[in-house]
Amino acid sequence: MKHFLFVFIFTSIPFFFCTNLENNPADPQRPGIQIVSESGIKKDTITGYANLDIGILISVRFPDELDSLSYHTGNGFSGSLSRINSSESLSIILTFTAPCTTSLIVTGLKNDLEVTSDTAVIFVSEPLTVKMTPFRLYASPCLPCTLKASVSNYYRWQQITLIPQITTDSLLVWTPTENEIGKRIPVTMIAVVNGMTPVIAKDSVFITVIADNELLLPPDNLKIDRRTDNVVKISWDRVLLADSYVLYLRDPDKDSAWDTITLPGTSYIDLAENAKMYRVSSVNYFGVSVPSEMIYGIDTVHYAHRIFFADSFSAVSESAVSHFIKLHVARPAVNEITVWCSLSGNSEITTDFGSSVYLTTIAPGDTFGLCTLSIIDDSIIEQNKTFSISIDSVSHGYISGQKVHNILLADDDSLLSVIYDANGAETGNVPVDLRHYNQKDTVVVMGNTGNLVKDGFSFVGWKNGTEKNGKLYNPGDTLILNAKAIRLYAQWQVTKYSVIYDGNGNTEGLSSFVEEYGYDEVIIAAKPEDLVKTGFTFKEWNTVKNGTGESFLPGDSLKKTATRITLYALWEKSKYTVKYDGNGNDSGSVPDSAVYEYGTKVIVQGNPLSLQKKYCLFNGWNTSHDGSGIDFAPGDSFFLRDSDVTLYAQWKSIPPAIITHPKDTSVRAGNRVFLTVQVSGVGLSYQWKKNGTDISGATSDTLVIDTVTRNDSASYNCIAGNTEGSVISDPAVLTVISAASVSAGEDHTLILMSDGTAWGCGSNENGQLDIGTEKMAAIPVYLMSDVSMVSVGAKISYLLTKHGNLLKIQNNSRTILDSEVASISAIPHTEYVMVLKNNNSLWLYYPSYRIWLSDSTTSFHGSCSHILITKGNNLYAFGSNIHGQFGNGTNKDASEFILIKENVSSAVAGIDYTLILQNGRLYSAGYNRYGQLGNGTFQNSSSFTPVESEVAAISGYYYHSMIIKGNGSLYGTGSNEFGQLGIGLPLDNRASFVSVMKDVASVSAGYLHTMIIKKDGTLWATGYNGSGRLGIGAHDEVDKPELVKF
Structure with a gap:
């Protein structure tokens, strides 16, 4: 039985899975087509489903060997294979670029008999995909999470199953449990189409379960700063925070709505000019807007903590002077919450009217927290007002609460009252005016009879809460009642503290100065930078002029015991040190230092402890180490003033004497040499001489010649001296071996x-x-x-x-x-x-x-190609003449010496070329591939050609040539691959002689390098340095002559 395998892949991307070859053709839920034949080709019509990223396997069975096999699809794709043996299989790749419906027909040919299969129908759909949003989520045990899933597939009638199951609106609702707090839980969707291998969602969601009190604080790039008393600056990074925070502004009328503001990145809110209230809300968690505290010019923003109401139930009860509110609050993840309220009503209620009047805290139970809020206000005449209930999580800021309606009733519509408000006082009691007034009555304003105290502030009077920008009322002032009850608020002024600094007899600087501090500022004792009292040193500050009070050092902090403090400078008599310095002594000790008070007479000591300095005699003291100050002899005296004094020993030099003379020295040219003289005495000067002549710059005890040459061979000596005399050394002979x-x-x-x-x-x-x-x-x-x-x-x-x-x-x-x-x-x-x-x-x-x-x-020179000799001034050669190196116009070799040139003074045999000198003129002949002939070309020459004049010496070896002219200038030509010409970069071959260096005495051209001796006897090298042949150390090569030192 022959088997043929068709693989249809409906995209250029490698397929992920295929249907099995043994699919049941009667099962329309299994994607794929199976063609089976017992005698000839026969196939049941099968409907198959193909996906753009999934292949379909088709199995064709034939009882006999076919001559050929072909196929074609309804969309015009076809193919064939001639003669299929039993060991072969056929794979065909069909590419579908879009969803479609197509047909497939397979045709076989046996002995010119065509057998055709039934038509198979293939539905090609889009890839099955599953996506979920959002990609990352924070969850709380208090709140369900909602995920949205989407599934795409071209043929919608195919059966698609999602695991886990989702609702018809593609929403999956999941609520974490408390034991999942702190875990990162992945949620994965799986889709199955008609029983195919499941498709796993490419974008899985990770849910992080956190407790309420673990929500993140606002990021650092949300900044709210108080610029002045009224101006608040709000700035944020719009790119990072545009989707997380919203700024709201509104007018002070509490019934007005909040306006959403789009920030340009930084906003300034002038609370005095615009009378705006503002808040910042976060929509970062769960898609719920969580507003911050409403701010009235305060320079901090508390991050909103999420607290849930268990239900909307609010119960209200009333009494003659109080209103009680009971509120159920969902269990928060904190230990304590605070509830407060503020009053809002119709437009007749003023801005200040209705600020927080009572606060209470509760500790939640296992399920609910219950709080009771008492609102005391027996002067409000309006009815049907609204209280705004707010909840404060102690550790996490504020959140707006529910509103409770119709809870205020008036006890008496005809009587007016005056209520005093402590307005932030921490201790004391407000005055109580028990009288009831009628309209237009005169009210005498009470004083601070209950000793109200606000830390850091001073009481300065009262202001009427119903008068916008009203006047300040002092105790005893009067005011006229209008048609409404009034509330007088205590007014507070920040306390200022003054510190007076008294110089207490100073002779320089201000005799006194004042520094002021705010209540929140720490008072730090100042530094007396400009205070001076002649003969005295500042010691400390004291609260009493004679120093019997409390003392403070500069930098100490002061307690705010009074609003006005005076600190007196305390002085102590200045003390100064007289110190003796040996000023370079070699042995002995200086007299001990001593401390004296200002104005004391000091007696100068002598040299009691045998202070000594080599080659010197002690000669008294001086206030400067170099003797430029004031001289003092032992027993002299002086009065100590306002500074320490150092007395330096003064030394008188003894006449110099030679200890060690410079020695005769031999050194090879190119090396460094040292000649040294050792002389006793101080303050010495030196001058070296060469053959009796001063050497410029040689003025130390050692003469250094960095690179000695033949010219440095001479006699050297040194003259040394000081103020007491001079000496001259014996001569030292320097022999330079060149x-x-x-x-x-x-x-x-x-x-x-x-x-x-x-x-x-x-x-x-x-x-x-x-x-x-x-x-x-x-x-x-x-x-x-x-x-x-x-x-x-x-x-x-x-x-x-x-x-x-x-x-x-x-x-x-x-x-x-x-x-x-x-x-x-x-x-x-x-x-x-x-x-x-x-x-x-x-x-x-x-x-x-x-x-x-x-x-x-007379002379001779040879190479591996030929040998040159001279007899008298006649030049002879024998050996190879393959390149015309004999210069006789032929290429004929010679087995014995033959005359090739007359009147020759010098000749060099390079490899396959020749250089000769004739009356100072250079001629060349032979091999010239590298330009070694120096004739301006790279062509061989079988005849001697003149190339240079005024030549004194020549050298050639391999493929480069070197010459020295009569003035000592060195030139080179030919191969320069390794810098052997010594002319620097580039390392190009040269066809003409190029200048290398001056003052050359001799030269030797090697295989790939050149050695040079200058007229001063120094040795130089250039070119390839394999095996260290240049003698300059382990370098690869150099392209310019380098000094050889050894």
Whole structure:
């Protein structure tokens, strides 16, 4: 039985799940299509449901092998596969970009016989999605939570089941229990369509259950500040708080409505000018507006705490002078609440009339809290008034309460009364006027007979509460009653405290000054910054002039025992210290310091404790360390005034004497040298001399020459002196050992110094430096002395001693190859060396044998390609001429020396090229790929071409050439890949000679580096520094000459 698998995916997104291949085709509730055949293709018509993000599996079974298989859909999508073997399967991806209804037909071909399936109908719908809002919620055990769920799917008639179940208006109501307080509970919706795998809501809600007293306080960026007595500033971050807080303003008429204000970010409310009341409400929790306390110019806002009324029940009972209100309050999560009320009525009631008249607190029980509010007011004649009941959670601020109607009744409509109000007093009793008045009667205002007290304030009279901006009434004043009863409110003025500071005999500064403090301010004793009394020092303040009262130091706090306090400055006689200073003494001790009162006569002491300073004699005292003050001899006296005095020992120098003379010194050029003289005495000056001439700036006991050269070799001495005389040191001879010659090779360098010592740096892979197991030397190391010439070969060093012996260094050993040798020249890139004997015969040495080259040789130079010799002034060559390096116009090699140029003073054999000097003019020929010929091109030349004039010396090795002109200027051309030309960046090859540096005596071009000796005997290096061949330390490479120090 052959099986073919069709996979239809109705989106470009990977599908999440598929229907099973073995779906029952008779079950229309199972999405998918199954085609089954016993003999030929036959299929029941099946209706399937497809989702845009879900694939459908289709199984096709055939009893025999088919020649081909094809399919097509009603929306024009089709495909085919020729010849399907039993081991193969077919997957087809169909992409549906929108909900639709389409058909599917599968056709098979067997021996040109076409067999077609029945038509399958596919409904393609939108993805099933479930969302909930809000995303995050705070819940309380006191209040149910309401969540809103939404479900989307294209074919609405499909059966959709939501878990948990929701109501028809898509709302899910859930109330947390008390044992869930403090937990973060996730709520997840699950939707199922026609039995398919459930779809979980992508946006789950997290509900945090908190107790009432755990609601967050307002954020810091909601600011309410009192600017003046009347102006309040409210500012907030509109971006962060626009959806959480609302500002309301309203007129003082209590029956008017609140106006919602959109803040621009900062608002100023002038309470005096606009007569506005304001409040800030939070809508941050549960979608319920929770207003703050109504504020009348107060500069704090209490955050509203949510407290619920259990029901709307309010019971009212009356008596002749009181009204009682009973109120049921839902159980809050606090220990205490406060209930208060204020009166509101028709427009005839004034603003001040009806402020809070009574407060009471209750402690709630397990279920309800019950409070009784007593309102005492027997002078109000209006009936059918409204009380506004408010509740205050002690720890969380205020919330508006319910209104209770029709609770005021008048006892007597004909009599008027005068009531006195304490208006915030903490202690005492208001006066009671027991008389009843008629209209137009004259009332005599009473005094503060009950000793009303408000902490921090002073009583200043009374004001009529019915008179807007009314006058202040003092006790004994009269007023006329109008048609209404009046209430007189006690008026309070902030208490001010004054502190008078008395200088008590000061000679400078104010004799007295006053500072004032408010009631809430802490009185701090002032600092006597400007007070001065000659000969005295301020000690403290005192409440009595003679110091017998209470004392205060500056910075102490004072109790507010009276509104006017006087503090007197107390003075004590000033004391000063006389101190002795050794002023640089080496041994002994100074006399002890002593303390004296102002005006005391002081006797100056001597030197009783053997105070000493090296090379000096004690010479009295002075008020300045450098002797510029007042001199005092032992036994002198002075009167102490208004400051401490320090007496400095004065010292007289003894004549200088040389202790240590500078020593003769030898140093290699390029290093730093120190010459030092040690002289006894103080106040010394120094002057160094070179060969009897003053050295500018050399005026210390040590002469430092940072970089010595051949020119610094001389005799040096130093003159030292002070006010008592001078001495001159013995001369010291400085010998500078300069670089005499240098040989730059493949990966190491040999250096010959003027004292006949040989040094080496770079690679020691083949023991060519004879430094044991060390693989390299980044700084030159000593090889041997009594050397007259050095020459570098490939992995080998050759040295010629002053006795004419040729020495080879290799494999960390030394071998004498020959004697009676006049000159040597190693051949680069080889272990060969050419040797000129004392009889002018020229030999070619290999470490194990030698070959005779020529007789009567004047000079010689070779490379791995060819060898040059001169006899007299005639130049001969043999070897390779592949690039025309013989300069004879051909490329023909020579197996024996042939004459190539006459009248030649010097010649260099580079690798495949030649440089020669003829009457100071430079000629070049041969290989020129890197510009080493210096002829302005990169083309080879088989003939000598003139390139430079006034040339004194030449050097060439690999692919770069160096020349020294008659004035000592160094030039280079050719390869510059590693900075071997020493001309800086860029590291480009050059076809013509470029200036490098001046005052050069000799140069040696190596494989990828160049070594230079200047006329002052210093050694310089540039180029590649592999294995430390430059001798300047472990650097990679340098592109300009750098001084070699060792």
